[in-house]
Amino acid sequence: MSSSASSASTTAHPPGTHLAHHFQTPAQQFEAAVQGMWLFLATEILLFGGLFCIYAVFRANNPEVFEYAHRYLSKSLGAINTVVLLCSSFTIAAGVRCAQLGRSRQSATLLGLTLLCGLVFLGIKYVEYQHKWKEGLLWGHHYRPEHEASTSLHAPPEAGTADTPTTASPLADPDAPLATAPAPTPTDPDAPSATFAPPALAPPGLRGATAPLPELTGAQRVHNVQTFFGVYFLLTGLHALHVLVGLGLIVWVALRTLGGAFSPLYFTPVAMVALYWHLVDLIWIYLFPLLYLIH
Amino acid sequence: MTTINPALPADQPPAASVPLNYLTERRGWLSWLVTIDHKRIGVMYLVSILTAFLLGGIFAILVRTELLGPSKTIVTADTYNQFFTLHGAIMIFLVIIPSIPAALGNFVLPIMLGAKDLAFPRLNLLSYYLYVLGAVLAVVSIVMGSVDTGWTFYPPYAIDPTHARFGGVIPVLLGVFVLGFSSIFTGLNFIVTIHKLRPPGMGWFRLPLFLWSLYATSIIQVLATPVLGVTVLLLILERALRFGIFHPGLGGDPLLYQHFFWFYSHPAVYIMILPAMGVISELISVFSRKHIFGYHFIAFSSIAIAVFGFFVWGHHMFVSGQSPLVTVLFSLLTYSVSIPSAVKVFNWLATLRGGSISLKTPMLYALGFIFMFGIGGLTGLFLGALATDVHLHDTYFVVAHFHYVMMGGALIALLGGLHYWWPKITGRMYSETWGRLAFVLIFVGFNVTFFPQFIMGSHGMPRRYFNYPPEFASLHQLSTLGSYVMGIGFVLVAGYLLHALFRGRIAPANPWGGATLEWQCASPPPTENFATPPVAGDPYDFSDLEYDPAVGGYVVRTSGAAGANT
Amino acid sequence: MSRHPTDSDQPHPPLGHVVPLPVLVLTLLVLLALTGLTVGVTVLPWMNLGRLGNLWVALLIATVKATLVALYFMHLRYEKPIIAIILCVTLAFVILFVGLTLKDTREYQPSIQTYRAADPTRYAPDLYNK
Numbered sequence: 001m002s003s004s005a006s007s008a009s010t011t012a013h014p015p016g017t018h019l020a021h022h023f024q025t026p027a028q029q030f031e032a033a034v035q036g037m038w039l040f041l042a043t044e045i046l047l048f049g050g051l052f053c054i055y056a057v058f059r060a061n062n063p064e065v066f067e068y069a070h071r072y073l074s075k076s077l078g079a080i081n082t083v084v085l086l087c088s089s090f091t092i093a094a095g096v097r098c099a100q101l102g103r104s105r106q107s108a109t110l111l112g113l114t115l116l117c118g119l120v121f122l123g124i125k126y127v128e129y130q131h132k133w134k135e136g137l138l139w140g141h142h143y144r145p146e147h148e149a150s151t152s153l154h155a156p157p158e159a160g161t162a163d164t165p166t167t168a169s170p171l172a173d174p175d176a177p178l179a180t181a182p183a184p185t186p187t188d189p190d191a192p193s194a195t196f197a198p199p200a201l202a203p204p205g206l207r208g209a210t211a212p213l214p215e216l217t218g219a220q221r222v223h224n225v226q227t228f229f230g231v232y233f234l235l236t237g238l239h240a241l242h243v244l245v246g247l248g249l250i251v252w253v254a255l256r257t258l259g260g261a262f263s264p265l266y267f268t269p270v271a272m273v274a275l276y277w278h279l280v281d282l283i284w285i286y287l288f289p290l291l292y293l294i295h
Numbered sequence: 296m297t298t299i300n301p302a303l304p305a306d307q308p309p310a311a312s313v314p315l316n317y318l319t320e321r322r323g324w325l326s327w328l329v330t331i332d333h334k335r336i337g338v339m340y341l342v343s344i345l346t347a348f349l350l351g352g353i354f355a356i357l358v359r360t361e362l363l364g365p366s367k368t369i370v371t372a373d374t375y376n377q378f379f380t381l382h383g384a385i386m387i388f389l390v391i392i393p394s395i396p397a398a399l400g401n402f403v404l405p406i407m408l409g410a411k412d413l414a415f416p417r418l419n420l421l422s423y424y425l426y427v428l429g430a431v432l433a434v435v436s437i438v439m440g441s442v443d444t445g446w447t448f449y450p451p452y453a454i455d456p457t458h459a460r461f462g463g464v465i466p467v468l469l470g471v472f473v474l475g476f477s478s479i480f481t482g483l484n485f486i487v488t489i490h491k492l493r494p495p496g497m498g499w500f501r502l503p504l505f506l507w508s509l510y511a512t513s514i515i516q517v518l519a520t521p522v523l524g525v526t527v528l529l530l531i532l533e534r535a536l537r538f539g540i541f542h543p544g545l546g547g548d549p550l551l552y553q554h555f556f557w558f559y560s561h562p563a564v565y566i567m568i569l570p571a572m573g574v575i576s577e578l579i580s581v582f583s584r585k586h587i588f589g590y591h592f593i594a595f596s597s598i599a600i601a602v603f604g605f606f607v608w609g610h611h612m613f614v615s616g617q618s619p620l621v622t623v624l625f626s627l628l629t630y631s632v633s634i635p636s637a638v639k640v641f642n643w644l645a646t647l648r649g650g651s652i653s654l655k656t657p658m659l660y661a662l663g664f665i666f667m668f669g670i671g672g673l674t675g676l677f678l679g680a681l682a683t684d685v686h687l688h689d690t691y692f693v694v695a696h697f698h699y700v701m702m703g704g705a706l707i708a709l710l711g712g713l714h715y716w717w718p719k720i721t722g723r724m725y726s727e728t729w730g731r732l733a734f735v736l737i738f739v740g741f742n743v744t745f746f747p748q749f750i751m752g753s754h755g756m757p758r759r760y761f762n763y764p765p766e767f768a769s770l771h772q773l774s775t776l777g778s779y780v781m782g783i784g785f786v787l788v789a790g791y792l793l794h795a796l797f798r799g800r801i802a803p804a805n806p807w808g809g810a811t812l813e814w815q816c817a818s819p820p821p822t823e824n825f826a827t828p829p830v831a832g833d834p835y836d837f838s839d840l841e842y843d844p845a846v847g848g849y850v851v852r853t854s855g856a857a858g859a860n861t
Numbered sequence: 862m863s864r865h866p867t868d869s870d871q872p873h874p875p876l877g878h879v880v881p882l883p884v885l886v887l888t889l890l891v892l893l894a895l896t897g898l899t900v901g902v903t904v905l906p907w908m909n910l911g912r913l914g915n916l917w918v919a920l921l922i923a924t925v926k927a928t929l930v931a932l933y934f935m936h937l938r939y940e941k942p943i944i945a946i947i948l949c950v951t952l953a954f955v956i957l958f959v960g961l962t963l964k965d966t967r968e969y970q971p972s973i974q975t976y977r978a979a980d981p982t983r984y985a986p987d988l989y990n991k
Contacts, residue, residue: 021823022411022492030876031941032414032491038944039483042951043521049955050525050555054540056959057551057966063912075900082896086930090889093880093934100879140539141988223977223984224546230539234532265876278935285926289919293903295912490943518954544987550969554962605954609965618968621961 018266026265037272041279044242048283051238055231055290062224069228070294071149072137074128078292081124082284088117089281092250092274099267104257107270111254114277118247125240132229139233143226235287242280249273316722316819331416332822336423337402338720341713343423344394345789347430351385354378356782359744359775365765372761376443379759383446384437384467388474389430391705392563395570396516397426397481399712400509402720404485406813406820407503409494409829414487418480425477433470442467445759447556448527450541450549454534465534468527475520475527478566482516485509497831503811504593508573511597515562515569515604523559526552550616557608565604567701568668569597571708572639575661578711579643581809582658583650586835589642596635603632610679614688622681629679636672640665655807656730660711663738667703671696674749689759692752695745703741710737710788717792718806722819723799724847729791736784743777803848808840814849878939888933895926 023029059066095110131137136144253273256262262270317334327335358378361368370378401419405412413419436442440463444453453464489502489510502510530552532538539545541552580587587593609617609625617625643665652658674696677683687693718724747770752758756767763771805814811834816824840849899922902908903915910918932938937945977983 020416022405022414022416026876028491032487034877034940035490035943035947036415036418036483036487038947039486039517040479042947043479043483043517043524045948045951046518046521046955047525049958050522050529052955053555053959053962054529054551056963057548060963061966061970067912075903079896079900083893086889086892086896089930089934090885093885094882097879097882097885100877140537140542140545143988223981226539226985226988227546230545230547234529234538234540238528267876271877275935278930281934282927282930285930286920286923289899289923293899293919295903295909295915518951522958539985542987544985546985546988548966551962551966554965558958558962605957609961616969618965620968621965624961 018268030268030271033268033272034275037275041275044279048238051235052286052290055235058227058231059294062227064222065225065228066294068149068222069225069232070291072132072135072145073232073292074131075292077124077128078288081121082288084117084120084124085281085284088114088121089278091117092277096267096271096274099257099262099270100264102264104260104262107262108254108257111250111257111270115247115250115254118243118250121243122240122247125236132233137229138226139230140226143229145225232291235291239280239283239287242283246273246277246280249276314817315821316817317822318722318819320822329420331412331420333401333405333413333416333419334720334820334822336419337398337400339423340393340401340426341398341720343427343430344390344398347385347389348394350434351382351390352782352785354382354385356778358382359778361761362763362771363775365768366762373441373443375761376445376759377437377441380442380445381434381437384433384471386701387446387563388433388471389426391567391701392478393426393474393481394709395574395705395712396485396509396512396566397422397477399574399709399716400485400570401481403716403813404488404506404509405492406816406824407506407811408488408492409497409812409825409831410488410492411824413484414491415484418484422477422480422484425473425480429470429472429474429477431470432473433467436466436470440464440466447560448530449556450530450533450552451543453530454542456534463534465531468531472524472527472531475524478516479520482513482520485513486517489513494828494831500591500594501831501834502594503834504576504587504590504597505570505573505811507594508569508576508597511601512566512569514598515566515601519559519562519566519605522555523563526555526559529555550612553612553615554608557611558605561608561611562601562604564697564701565600567705569600571664571705572597572636574708574712574715575643575664576639577809577811578657578661578715579646580835581715581807581837582655582661583647583652584808584837585646585650586833586837587642588645589638590835592638593642596638599635600632603628603635607632610684613681613684626679626681630676633672633676633679640669640672654731656725656727656734657711657715657807659731659734659738660707660714663734664704664707664711667699667707667741671699671701671703674699687752689757690752691748691756691758694758695748695752698745698748703745707737713792715807716813717795718802719813719818719820721796721799722802723795724802724806725795725799726791729787733784733787733791736787737781740777740779740781740784744774744781745777747771747774747777800847803846805840805849806847808837808842808849810834810837810840878936880933880936880939884933888929892926892929895922895929898922 019026019029023032091110092114095107095114098104098107098110135146136142138144250273253270256269317332321330327339330336357369358375361370361375361378401413441458442464443458444464448464448468456463489506493502529538529540533541533547537545539547541547541549543549576587576593606628607625609621610629613622613626654662674692678687678693678696714725714730748756751767751770751774754767756763756770802818804817806818807814810832812829812831813820815829839851841852842848843850899919902918902922908918909915931948937948
């Protein structure tokens with residue numbers, strides 16, 4: 001990793017090269033910028049890595065929740081978003097290439113196309129979120145589904161249809177069979193993995209044995225469906241936030257390109273913004289199958 | 296061959312014609328606030344960090360004072376909880392984590408490397424402003440929100456809205472998030488600088504060990520801190536929007552938070568200790584006038600500590616409900632991480648052996664480090680063993696352990712490094728007598744404060760407790776007495792250092808006889824550090840240096856005779 | 862902002878490697894095809910490998926797509942090795958973190974399920990008792 005510096009004089013840099021005083025050559029400066037940007041991308045990968053960990057933990061431990069709830073998502077909208085982002089990655093990579101070759105107008109056009117793709121992505125996301133909001137498909141306390149998850153190729157026969165709100169709570173009849181995957185059965189108390197036996201009486205704070213059962217809203221045949229939507233909004237929400245930031249950066253760089261700020265000797269901001277945008281695309285490449293295509 | 300270039304003058308010109316340096320070249324508040332000079336940014340960090348240390352220290356004294364008596368002494372239980380939350384959060388996030396890399400590293404790294412600045416000077420300034428923003432946000436919001444969760448912010452308590460005001464932990468966590476980015480950007484800057492800005496001849500194995508340690512630290516900063524970022528983000532969302540990830544009432548898992556939190560916070564302790572160890576490597580070698588023993592081992596052990604430190608986070612969760620399988624795995628791995636640390640200690644001791652040791656103030660701190668880090672590190676082994684940890688977890692044993700390594704280790708090394716590079720940063724020498732006296736007070740005070748806590752902890756005294764059974768009273772009082780002595784020591788340090796700023800002897804370029812590149816330029820350095828890129832040699836070869844009483848420092852020997860120095 | 866000539870006959874050679882346009886186009890086409898494959902795999906019943914198998918297939922296809930984006934769109938193929946090292950080390954640590962955390966949660970799930978199954982309101986008491 002030795003410096004690529006020649007014994008060039010450090011006092012007079014060629015004008016217009018934006019070469020800082022502590023670098024020897026433009027190539028050295030550009031490589032440093034690339035390295036710095038990749039290190040920043042590494043931090044973003046770790047940030048989303050944490051979110052993927054949440055996903056993995058909740059899905060692995062409650063697979064029936066994910067299998068059931070993901071049917072509320074629209075596969076076709078997700079696929080369109082994937083295609084849109086892939087195309088935007090292409091346009092911005094081509095845009096960097098044009099900046100490298102000094103073709104500012106083409107570069108700006110390609111950046112504009114990238115911006116357009118990004119806006120389409122956000123538009124589709126807005127449609128999806130709006131649908132969730134209307135249907136009460138949110139996280140935690142806010143989970144109050146209007147309808148059952150729509151039937152799909154892999155739906156079990158007892159799944160309700162899209163326009164039949166569930167009125168009966170499974171708790172009204174504790175012996176009713178659960179809709180999709182069987183409820184996790186209590187492990188054998190004598191087995192090594194059971195660490196304690198359930199208490200005979202419900203602990204204080206939970207309902208007593210004879211208290212009336214609270215009315216549950218929506219289909220609660222699978223327990224804790226709201227956790228899926230917590231994970232869903234966490235992942236896609238933070239991703240959408242990054243898309244928004246990326247769009248702002250693209251606008252900034254496109255305007256600078258139009259103003260003639262870049263040349264083959266200095267196009268670093270374009271390259272850096274492009275790297276960031278590719279990361280946004282990379283994350284969506286994983287989000288799409290993990291959230292939309294569970295089966 | 297040393298790194299000192301004999302062609303450059305090493306002595307100081309007469310005081311009447313002091314050349315411009317980074318402090319004097321531009322004047323005025325604005326020139327400091329918008330500076331991109333790494334030296335000025337380092338100085339600003341130093342001032343901010345020492346201020347934060349004062350604040351955290353005040354809370355420490357308040358905590359210790361409350362513990363003088365078995366029941367309420369000066370404050371209520373809730374206030375006490377807020378005191379230790381503030382003490383912990385300030386010391387960890389505002390002092391120990393940034394201190395050596397940001398305050399000393401920012402100043403020294405480019406000069407020691409032979410570069411004119413860090414790779415991204417403006418990012419460096421941004422790092423500093425993020426530090427200030429995060430610090431203000433965190434401290435103000437802990438105070439206003441009466442946050443009493445401890446610096447670890449465990450859910451469900453941390454997300455419980457009933458006991459906190461002003462959104463509880465949310466603004467604090469935002470402050471921590473911002474501080475995290477300050478740390479990430481500093482680490483990023485250091486990595487790219489060391490990769491791309493080395494002068495000709497400075498291969499990896501010509502780097503001073505302080506730079507190796509900063510490099511390893513930066514790797515941790517870049518890899519671990521983002522996980523802290525996502526952790527605090529998740530906790531904020533949990534508290535603000537009740538997302539249901541960690542809250543068991545909504546189907547979440549609170550232990551998951553601990554996995555997330557400690558995946559950062561364990562490597563964070565290596566962020567704290569690695570630069571400290573790097574400082575000690577420099578000090579031991581220079582003040583023994585002897586080449587560091589086992590350079591390659593020390594260099595590689597820094598990387599090993601950085602990597603292994605990521606494998607052991609579960610040892611903070613042995614009794615939290617973690618599964619037995621994973622618990623055993625983490626215990627085993629915890630033992631492995633002690634090995635590279637031990638390698639360093641043995642190499643330092645081997646360096647001392649046969650050396651010409653001078654007990655100047657920085658050396659006293661270095662020797663104190665070896666003693667106290669030794670104790671702190673060894674007591675970590677008790678905590679890494681499962682059977683004993685069940686008994687010792689959440690007791691004062693843990694408190695004593697981490698104070699020995701963080702304070703007796705990292706903070707002592709910060710003070711040692713501060714005294715070592717003080718002449719370079721300020722251009723002044725401090726009083727050696729007062730330096731030694733203050734060290735003795737700090738050393739004795741520290742051990743009197745924290746050694747009894749090992750005993751208390753093994754006898755069952757829990758940590759974070761406001762009151763305690765009377766049988767612990769005498770040990771607590773001894774501990775508090777020690778903390779007051781230590782406090783006096785720190786006040787003395789502040790006093791003579793401030794005095795030195797205005798009245799200290801003018802420092803020569805090389806007062807201690809160091810062979811690394813920063814001693815080649817004047818004290819204080821000019822803004823551009825070096826007019827021409829220096830030539831790198833062996834940073835621990837002192838054979839060409841001799842003490843010149845006329846200058847009051849070391850100069851390159853100009854006679855042709857082969858030096859029988861040391 | 863200084864002005865520079867914007868046509869392509871610059872005397873200076875470009876900084877870094879210029880990816881040929883056909884490479885970019887080909888990469889995009891392959892990516893689109895792989896996206897179709899990812900969706901197709903979930904639709905065709907004969908490709909159903911069970912829950913875990915389907916997950917690994919999906920991750921594998923996603924990884925191939927991600928690799929293509931990184932190699933060609935992000936120039937990883939043409940950069941110095943240090944960049945690839947940075948990426949691989951990062952991914953290794955993500956896998957370490959996710960893997961160990963996942964393993965731990967899987968190991969202690971049975972005790973949670975036992976507790977919850979005994980009384981269904983324990984699944985999410987805040988919702989049931991609101």
